[in-house]
Amino acid sequence: MQSKAATVDQYLSEVPPERQEAMNKLRKVISKNLPKGFKETMGYGMMGYCVPHSVYPAGYHCNPKDPLPFAGLASQKNSINFYHMGIYADPKLLKWFMDEYAKTGLGKLDMGKSCMRFKKPEQIPYQLIGELISKITVEKWIEMYERNLKK
Numbered sequence: 653m654q655s656k657a658a659t660v661d662q663y664l665s666e667v668p669p670e671r672q673e674a675m676n677k678l679r680k681v682i683s684k685n686l687p688k689g690f691k692e693t694m695g696y697g698m699m700g701y702c703v704p705h706s707v708y709p710a711g712y713h714c715n716p717k718d719p720l721p722f723a724g725l726a727s728q729k730n731s732i733n734f735y736h737m738g739i740y741a742d743p744k745l746l747k748w749f750m751d752e753y754a755k756t757g758l759g760k761l762d763m764g765k766s767c768m769r770f771k772k773p774e775q776i777p778y779q780l781i782g783e784l785i786s787k788i789t790v791e792k793w794i795e796m797y798e799r800n801l802k803k
Contacts, residue, residue, distance in 0.1 A: 654696065654697020655694075656697070660679070660692055660699050668727065673773070674773035675732065677778060678732070678734065678781065679699065681782040682701065682782070682785050684782060685782040685785045686786070688789075688790070689707055689789070690702065691719070695718065695719070695721060696724065698725060700723065700724045702718075702722055703793060703794060707794075708794055720797060722736075722793055723736045723738075728769075730769075730771060732776065733767055733769050734767070734770070735767050737793075737797075738787070739784070740766035741800050745787060745788075756780060758775045
C-alpha cells in the first residue's frame with residue numbers, strides 16, 4: 653500500500669488511528685538517533701531516510717534521480733514495517749540485531765531481507781530500533797553501499 657502523500661506529516665495524518673501513536677513514536681526514536689547527514693523524506697510511497705543528492709550526487713543506482721535510500725517506515729495493510737538497508741548490506745549488523753532482538757522477549761521477529769513487520773504496536777522494540785539506526789553514519793553507509801554494489 654503506497655501512499656501518494658507528498659510530506660511525512662501528510663503521510664502520518666493518513667495512518668489508521670490505532671497506529672498513529674506507534675508510528676509517531678517510531679519517527680521520534682529514529683529522528684533522535686539518526687546520524688547527521690541523513691534526511692527524512694517521502695519515497696516509494698512511505699516515510700524514508702536517505703542520503704540526499706547534496707551529499708551523494710550519484711543517487712540510487714536503480715534510479716539516479718532518487719537519493720540513496722537508507723531506511724523506511726510504512727503503515728501497511730496488516731503491519732507497521734521498518735526497513736533498514738544496513739542489515740541487508742552488513743551480515744555482522746544483522747547478527748547483532750537478531751541477537752539483541754532475541755533478548756527483548758517480544759517473540760519471533762517477522763522479517764525479510766531488510767524489512768521488519770510488526771503486527772502489534774506493543775511488539776515494536778523502539779529502543780533497539782533507535783540503537784540500530786544510530787550504528788551507521790552517512791559516510792559508512794555510502795562505503796557499504798558502494799562496496800556491495802561492486803559485488
